[in-house]
Amino acid sequence: MKNKLIYILIVFFSLTSCEEYLDVNDNIDAPAKVDGYLYLAGVTQQYQNIYYDLRAIAPMTQMMGTTSYSNFASNYYNLGSDAGGEIWKMTYFSQGQNLENLINQSIAAEDWTLAGIGLAMKAFSWDLLTKVNGEVPMNDAFVSGLLQHDYDYQKDVYEQVRKWAYEAIEMLEKTDDQSYGDKLTNNDFIYGGNKEMWIKFSYAVIVRNLASLTNKTDFSGTYAQELITAAGKSFQSPSDDATVTVGAGSQSAPYSSYNNFWGTARGNLSYSYFQHDYAVQVFTGTVPEYEEATGDKIHILDGNPYYPVELADKQIITDTLSNELGHFDPRVTVKLATESNPTYLNLNNIDSVKTYQYYGGTFTGKTGPIGQAPSFYGRTLTSQYQGTVNDGIGRWIYRDDAPYILTTYSEIQFCLAETYWKIGQKAEAFEAFKRGVSADMQTTARYIRTGSEGNATGGDKITTGAFNSLASEYLNGPYAGGLPLADFSLSHIMMQKWVALYPWGAQEAWVDMRKYNYDIDYTGDVPSTGNGFVHGIVEQKKDTDPSKVYKGFYLAPAQVEGRKGSYYTQNEGSPSYRIRPRFNSEYMWNIPSLETIKPISGTADNYHTSIPWFVYPGDLPQ
Template sequence: MKKTILFFIVVVAFSLTGCKKYLDVNKNIDAPDHVDGYLYLAGIQQQYEGIYWDTRAIGALTQMMGTNSSTYSTYALNSYIPGNDAAGETWRMVYWNQGMNLENLINQSLAAEDWTLAGIGYAIKAFSWDLMAKVNVDAPMKEAFVPGVLTHNYDYEKDIYAQVRAWAYKAIELLEKTDDHIYGTKITANDYIFGGDKSKWIKFAYAVIVRNLSSLSNKTDFSSSYAQELITAAGKSFQNPDDDATLKIAGGSQSAPYSDYNNFWGTANANLSYTYFQHEYAVQLFTGTVPEYDESTGEKVRGVEGNTYYPYKLAADQIVTDTLKNSMGHYDPRVAVKLGTTSNPTFLNQDNADSVKAYRYYGGTFTSTAGPIGTAPSYYGRNAASLYSGTVHDGIGRWIYRDDAPYILTTYAEIQFCLAEAYWKLGKKAEAFAAFKEGVKADMVTTGRYIYPGKAGSATGGDKISKSLFASLADQYVSGPFVNGLANFTLSHIMIQKWIALYPWGAPEAWVDLRKYNYDIKYSGDYPKSGNGWTATMVDQKWDSDPQKVYKGFYLMPAQVQGRKGSYDIKNQGAPCYRLRPRYNSEYMWNKGSLSALKPIPGTADNYQTSIPWFAYPGELPN
């Protein structure tokens, strides 16, 4: 598909006094010397489409997605493609798509004392750099935009993290500053996230701080160094789902002037189609069908003979839901919205609970739609590539896989789960439980907001549950045994419900959580390594029966269980992926010297993608 290109602003001033004055307007013959800061804003924000680009790779690493894309399946297998820019969009977004445009917005707004606009710029900068520091980890920061520098030394993640929070606090300072400038529609018409609402931008900046600190929750000094700052920031951040940070887009489907006016995951763009599909792990969580494994063999324990939908014995401890769908509060209606199903192809009885609860869901493997019990459908709900015309088609899509759906950046629900985890680490279980319940409740609101029901009797796309039925079932679920009535509250409940809330738009943050808990790998000492957590052919993960295992049912590809007994590329040396590599066309073409100086694994090494980030070490980086 055609990529979004940064807009270029050309200001033409014409004077009736003669050509000489017209030619003297700018010293720069290629572009205007000055552009008002607000004119950068819309273009900078729209570059967050890039998050959805890279989520196709990161979604595979989190087992939210599977993919048979010849490019992105490499990431599903925890490897990378040499000489390729795939999964380099976050890097490109920060350094080029936003890049100097964002620097100019901030600097010119500061010079003009446009404090509101400068504050918005710093909030955006903090969010973007926080994302890149988690995805790519180490990156050039101090020398990023120094004029005349042709190679750029790298800064380590720890230093970038501190600067991210400094930028966020600077945003807050500027946004809280008295600003008597009259902007008119200069900000409101160009701010596609909060429409110029300063109070929400302040909350957003605090949300960046919360997300940044939350990734450090498994460090040994989290309780003493970071927890209270996180809790304080959470209290000043989003107060309800109406504060969710989303980026509005134009939509328009096939009538749009450019395909990029549509959501990257909508049907008008062929970016999800049937190349990407829900992973079996996602289906297991959403349907309460995490299987039990025989720990002596790693094989799934067989269930009732002849039951093809539930062929395996189910683990006793299901975190999100179970298969007792007809018992009050046991059914999680998010499954009917977030996952695709081929059930009910003509969208009948969307307001009938029995009909909706009867839907069946199937997940694929890492690289194939063929899963352990059936075939994973497309995200639109058919075992076929997406079509937007004909007697059977997907229309404009559904939920956030819809042409006019906004991009979700972060939500109140996510912040509440971060808060719950922080309280848990401090031993404040009552406060953790309260935040956990609020997080699930909030995600129900956020999920229901984007439901777009299909037309009854017509196989032409949309969601397969009505908004009213979803709201009713959501209330029952929140009041039921998996949320408000939860008897045995654990860290697993916080982290897995957070994973569900992030599905799949928040895969980058879900990947942060999986990595900071080191994928539940079984090891001794401070961190896993070859011979102590994995070998060249197998990753040794905690069994679901281990009370210390956080992500029940989650096993990496070369684990000890059925369906996972493969191996990584030999270049990984047995280790899973812990970071995405920098963009090839900038760093491996022009900055290899700086990459090669990185420690503990050089950026030019064959296994650089396995280098553990600073946030996932209990202390500092090892030598």
């Protein structure tokens, strides 16, 4: 990638002057028109903002714990801050009018490929925006001269997202009258101007959009077939995954933002973020058993300090029988961090790799139930990129030169598997499930950068060869290909999807967890005060409940050991279901529009607990 990332953040104003010498329309520093392709590089690079906001979203999925965005980890009351507002900023400002200009100018010039790319990105960004924030200003978004922008309801935004995606496909299927030369290859940091890939990406957006609606009462009749059709036209293998290339360069980069947001050079993960104890339990097959009456773990006296409690009989991802063929999931060695093997020895030795130990923190603390979580780079220290012992440029996707992952073939296959499950086609669901797991192994392996043998200077603590060997065993083992169809469940689909999304896709994992209402035990349409939660307690399904999707997952106020906390009083007992609109725009100047949102006003203290339309089995209550 050339070091010429073009960050074009130009706001065009239509100005009329009475004096010729005051006319700015011919000013070379504020041109009347910028060629459409010149917007493309800057627009694509703004997807780094997703990783900004994952610091807020990932803790709510229990992928991460944090000492920084601790209010989000506590399911969150955050009025008065822009934290968690980067996706909002990206959609309305960083991409915003620049993306609108790219699309509109390209359509006017009949540059169909460029227009299609723009519409595909618009559909992706707005799908993400509404899933995170719920109701948003859409029809008024880029209308000039307005002092107040009315909000559109999520149902309408969802329909428009798919319309933009289908329009993108229509544009991309047209024949251009011109050759773009290197205008697209040099400025499209996702697919290099490959229109066939952008068509697949547009169908992927449709799949992701519809997959959040699987609990709608009309899903089978209204949405399922559309999703299945779109999945068939979307990504065909992990080589189709959508990622944004970054310039990198670490400390020698012209600008620090050339590096991945999660790399060591930018210091954003540092040691303020760490893997949650739930993530460790899922990846290592150590989801504990809880006593039904008390919610306490069953502690083993004089037992192994790494396994101090009884484990649930039914694990979903893996178990602790790592020496049995196909039981060890090698993704743990890459996606999670470990202090084991600090000098990077025997990285190609499978038996050595299997001995690594993993520890997770709590919602807001580094010390979890069995030990202290390391940083995502593998040390219980703030990240350093220099010195005798250091983290180098990072590891896996927590690396200066790692791309930003937008969506993958694996994710699409899990969306398809869930859809087949919901319409009663279990065999088809199982086949899509197996493709999803296999694809995530390939996507995970792609970003392995093995550390230097014997040197404590960062990198992954496994070779690609060892990973692929273990992956092959796992894919034929009892938790994937060898799983009996009779034992196959919705939990297998959704928890494997959670693992596949870890942690780059936390925003979609949060969609799924909200869609299943965090496995809260309630009756009726959705949880409510006194029906699933009260101020200090959330009633969640027990792991033994066959209808519980995320085995081992308990919210902070759940009555099990290691939880038993409480939310902010403003939550009125409920977990968060949306992130508020960005404070520095909406709560500064768009209050009248926020106040009109129903069923909970956007200015209410508990607006972040307002359940979105995609979660309701039917329409929003009035």
